[in-house]
Amino acid sequence: MDANLPLRLELTGITKQFPGVLANDHVSFSVRPGEIHALLGENGAGKSTLVKMIYGIMQPDAGEIRWDGQPVSIPNPKSARKLGIGMVFQHFSLFEALTVLENIALGMDAKIPSRLLEAKIREVMNQYGLKLDPHRVVSTLSVGERQRIEIVRALLLTPKLLIMDEPTSVLTPQEVDQLFIVLRKLAAEGCSILYISHKLHEIKALCDTATILRAGKVVDTCDPGIETSRSMAEKMIGGNLKDIVKQGGRSLGEPAFTISHLSLPAAGPFGTDLEDISFSVRKGEVFGIAGVAGNGQNELLLALDGEVASAPGAIAMDGHPVGQLHTSARRKRGLCAVPEERNGHAAVGDFTLSENTVLTARNRLGMVSAGLIKAGAARTFTGEVIAAFAVKALGPGATAGSLSGGNLQKYIMGREILQKPTVLVVNQPTWGVDAGAAAAIHQALVDLAASGSAIVVISQDLDELLSLCDTLAVINEGRLSARMNVGEVSVEEIGLLMGGVHGTPEETHIAPGGEHAVPA
Amino acid sequence: MLYAAPVAAVLLTMVLGAIIFSLMGYNGVGAVIEIFTRPITNPLKWQDLGIKAAPLVVIGVGLSIAYRANVWNIGAEGQYIAGAMAGTAVALLTMSMEGPWILPAMIVAGVLGGMAWGAIPALLKTEFAVNEILTSLMLNYAIVHLLYFLLRGPWRDPMGFSFPQTSLFTPSQSLPYLWQGTIMHWGVPIAVIVALVAWFVMSRSVFGFQIKVVGAAPSAARYGGFSTRNTVWLALLVSGGLAGLAGILEVAGPFRQMVPGFPTGYGFTAIIVAFLGRLNPLGVIVAGIVLAITYVGGEVAQTTIGLPSAATGIFQAMMLFLLLAGDILVRYRLKAVRPATAGETA
Numbered sequence: 128m129d130a131n132l133p134l135r136l137e138l139t140g141i142t143k144q145f146p147g148v149l150a151n152d153h154v155s156f157s158v159r160p161g162e163i164h165a166l167l168g169e170n171g172a173g174k175s176t177l178v179k180m181i182y183g184i185m186q187p188d189a190g191e192i193r194w195d196g197q198p199v200s201i202p203n204p205k206s207a208r209k210l211g212i213g214m215v216f217q218h219f220s221l222f223e224a225l226t227v228l229e230n231i232a233l234g235m236d237a238k239i240p241s242r243l244l245e246a247k248i249r250e251v252m253n254q255y256g257l258k259l260d261p262h263r264v265v266s267t268l269s270v271g272e273r274q275r276i277e278i279v280r281a282l283l284l285t286p287k288l289l290i291m292d293e294p295t296s297v298l299t300p301q302e303v304d305q306l307f308i309v310l311r312k313l314a315a316e317g318c319s320i321l322y323i324s325h326k327l328h329e330i331k332a333l334c335d336t337a338t339i340l341r342a343g344k345v346v347d348t349c350d351p352g353i354e355t356s357r358s359m360a361e362k363m364i365g366g367n368l369k370d371i372v373k374q375g376g377r378s379l380g381e382p383a384f385t386i387s388h389l390s391l392p393a394a395g396p397f398g399t400d401l402e403d404i405s406f407s408v409r410k411g412e413v414f415g416i417a418g419v420a421g422n423g424q425n426e427l428l429l430a431l432d433g434e435v436a437s438a439p440g441a442i443a444m445d446g447h448p449v450g451q452l453h454t455s456a457r458r459k460r461g462l463c464a465v466p467e468e469r470n471g472h473a474a475v476g477d478f479t480l481s482e483n484t485v486l487t488a489r490n491r492l493g494m495v496s497a498g499l500i501k502a503g504a505a506r507t508f509t510g511e512v513i514a515a516f517a518v519k520a521l522g523p524g525a526t527a528g529s530l531s532g533g534n535l536q537k538y539i540m541g542r543e544i545l546q547k548p549t550v551l552v553v554n555q556p557t558w559g560v561d562a563g564a565a566a567a568i569h570q571a572l573v574d575l576a577a578s579g580s581a582i583v584v585i586s587q588d589l590d591e592l593l594s595l596c597d598t599l600a601v602i603n604e605g606r607l608s609a610r611m612n613v614g615e616v617s618v619e620e621i622g623l624l625m626g627g628v629h630g631t632p633e634e635t636h637i638a639p640g641g642e643h644a645v646p647a
Numbered sequence: 648m649l650y651a652a653p654v655a656a657v658l659l660t661m662v663l664g665a666i667i668f669s670l671m672g673y674n675g676v677g678a679v680i681e682i683f684t685r686p687i688t689n690p691l692k693w694q695d696l697g698i699k700a701a702p703l704v705v706i707g708v709g710l711s712i713a714y715r716a717n718v719w720n721i722g723a724e725g726q727y728i729a730g731a732m733a734g735t736a737v738a739l740l741t742m743s744m745e746g747p748w749i750l751p752a753m754i755v756a757g758v759l760g761g762m763a764w765g766a767i768p769a770l771l772k773t774e775f776a777v778n779e780i781l782t783s784l785m786l787n788y789a790i791v792h793l794l795y796f797l798l799r800g801p802w803r804d805p806m807g808f809s810f811p812q813t814s815l816f817t818p819s820q821s822l823p824y825l826w827q828g829t830i831m832h833w834g835v836p837i838a839v840i841v842a843l844v845a846w847f848v849m850s851r852s853v854f855g856f857q858i859k860v861v862g863a864a865p866s867a868a869r870y871g872g873f874s875t876r877n878t879v880w881l882a883l884l885v886s887g888g889l890a891g892l893a894g895i896l897e898v899a900g901p902f903r904q905m906v907p908g909f910p911t912g913y914g915f916t917a918i919i920v921a922f923l924g925r926l927n928p929l930g931v932i933v934a935g936i937v938l939a940i941t942y943v944g945g946e947v948a949q950t951t952i953g954l955p956s957a958a959t960g961i962f963q964a965m966m967l968f969l970l971l972a973g974d975i976l977v978r979y980r981l982k983a984v985r986p987a988t989a990g991e992t993a
Contacts, residue, residue, distance in 0.1 A: 455872030472866040486871035
């Protein structure tokens with residue numbers, strides 16, 4: 128990299144005020160041409176706001192953005208793209224029923240004839256080794272392939288700065304390696320990359336520089352190659368990171384939750400059929416289900432917690448068949464659950480936290496008498512959840528929608544865990560949750576298991592499953608693999624199962640000496 | 648902002664109404680003053696307000712519960728007529744009897760009649776996924792024809808000179824007046840009690856919680872153990888039952904017999920009442936009075952300044968339009984955009 132080149136992007140004193148929150152407080156950092164620059168921070172640290180201002184979705188209240196040395200203002204995403212800024216969002220904006228080509232054409236600022244566009248797409252894909260058939264319908268693609276559409280869409284504009292927002296949260300380890308090869312190649316050609324992630328080992332593996340934000344301020348700019356994951360995490364949270372404490376000599380008890388030959392047809396055209404799923408979780412055991420998003424995890428959670436009924440004998444708690452029981456009846460028997468989607472599924476955004484407590488805890492904790500809700504009992508319990516899980520909220524009367532994603536997740540996890548379930552099923556327990564909060568949630572899950580509950584953790588985050596679970600299996604296209612003991616299984620093995628039939632042989636090729644180590 | 652939109656809607660209705668009727672050559676400002684202030688300033692009109700507001704409040708309370716559950720019952724008019732007809736059927740069967748049980752029996756029949764008419768869209772929605780807006784709306788017209796048939800045939804008063812109407816109800820079949828010499832009947836306090844009970848149930852009970860959570864987030868409701876199907880039934884039975892109650896109170900109160908002119912559109916106006924009252928039973932009381940003012944004031948304006956009778960409907964409709972528009976503007980802001988932003992993917 129030539130030190131004489133002007134900085135690709137330079138932010139000086141960027142400040143953005145929202146009602147009640149200073150989202151960015153005099154943020155300054157710079158990105159050199161060809162640099163892979165990580166933006167790290169907890170939820171609510173101001174990363175998204177900052178990136179939105181760079182991409183023109185929001186305007187800073189104060190401060191200066193310089194592009195290739197020139198001060199610029201970026202009034203909208205279109206002008207950002209004109210400057211050469213591309214962005215790949217965490218949540219894809221794709222139409223499932225359209226083809227890859229049609230989706231890309233819809234997203235282009237300029238209208239290009241589709242044959243010309245297809246040629247350009249193929250050129251970009253060949254250049255970066257991105258495998259994708261432009262005529263495939265999006266609904267048939269894996270999440271990794273869908274992300275490639277977004278990347279191709281950004282690369283078609285030959286960007287000089289590519290912003291990637293949490294790109295690996297939905298990928299298999301092999302897909303992550305593949306993505307990193309593309310990003311390194313881009314960087315080598317001079318494209319700068321602003322990489323937002325909370326996966327610290329990835330940042331160590333990929334990035335040249337890391338800027339760490341905390342509460343809207345830059346707390347440090349460091350070299351991730353020198354720092355350890357732990358030191359970066361501690362800078363992020365501004366304190367010491369707690370390790371999960373597992374009590375030794377824990378013995379697993381009788382099977383508490385047994386699934387045998389569970390099959391369910393998909394609810395809609397884009398759902399996944401569940402096919403012959405069987406597993407059993409013992410008292411005190413944490414059982415993990417790994418897999419890439421969209422392989423039946425949501426369908427499985429709905430079947431396990433009773434939102435969708437199944438064959439009577441397919442699901443049993445302590446030997447009693449519960450497959451036909453609805454959620455309330457299963458809760459009374461001791462089964463609590465946390466679905467992946469926080470807003471509108473696990474919680475109602477317009478309702479207060481107290482009311483959201485009534486949603487799932489009313490029967491187990493005696494919050495109803497004679498058909499009336501005991502608001503006082505709900506408020507007290509909500510207060511306990513807020514205190515025990517350090518939920519940042521104005522109190523039990525705050526609406527769920529006013530909480531940040533991570534805080535809402537802490538509240539939801541707390542609400543279910545403090546009901547002391549005998550079986551707890553959670554889907555993506557720490558999705559979008561910062562390192563400090565994730566550690567607290569993990570510890571609470573481990574403690575609950577230690578007290579004798581059976582726990583099922585469905586997650587796309589392999590690191591999470593490996594550190595949390597005693598045993599795990601992999602779900603792919605609605606089928607569950609055999610169960611494996613954590614500690615006897617390699618990340619590569621799990622990754623291959625996760626890839627399933629989606630991956631081509633080249634994609635699932637195991638790179639020798641990969642940087643993933645399995646914690647024993 | 649939640650309560651500012653209805654107030655703004657009413658005020659804007661007055662302003663726009665004044666402009667529209669001025670452009671049509673009437674005394675627009677005078678018309679608005681007649682319609683909106685005369686019923687309040689003239690104490691003689693207060694009991695008119697009460698008896699107009701009562702059915703609107705009873706129906707509006709039921710609709711506010713259904714709408715909270717995202718169940719769009721547009722058939723309150725039909726359920727109101729069905730309730731009145733069921734009560735009338737009991738009255739016609741008990742013409743030669745006497746006793747304090749007759750009126751309560753009519754009221755129970757009225758509630759059941761409204762529920763039965765509400766059950767049809769509930770059944771179609773839960774069993775065959777038919778949109779309840781269409782079915783409940785169409786059933787309004789079906790019941791009117793059933794009413795006309797009965798009044799011209801089996802129910803016609805044999806002593807009524809062939810007029811298509813029933814015999815007058817006996818005193819045991821009529822709703823008593825609150826005070827002798829007034830037209831204020833027991834329907835008025837019943838309406839207030841219905842609204843207060845509904846407010847308590849909606850804010851404190853598991854039933855109210857179920858209605859609200861199903862309406863706000865169906866997936867969360869399912870996760871919390873509330874069945875959507877069950878809620879659709881409850882919403883339509885409660886709103887149908889209350890519309891039926893309003894119907895029997897109206898026929899046993901002011902009408903005291905069933906006539907072809909019984910359907911006056913209260914079931915439709917109550918939709919405006921429910922929205923203007925913010926789907927809150929206490930708000931519905933206030934909104935019911937506001938709409939009653941437009942009815943009573945509209946009649947005043949017909950005689951004093953010769954406004955056409957359709958003026959009332961125009962004011963009521965404007966109120967709903969402006970309220971719905973106001974709600975959108977409270978949530979969203981108008982922004983001028985250039986047309987060339989079709990390719991945005993953010």
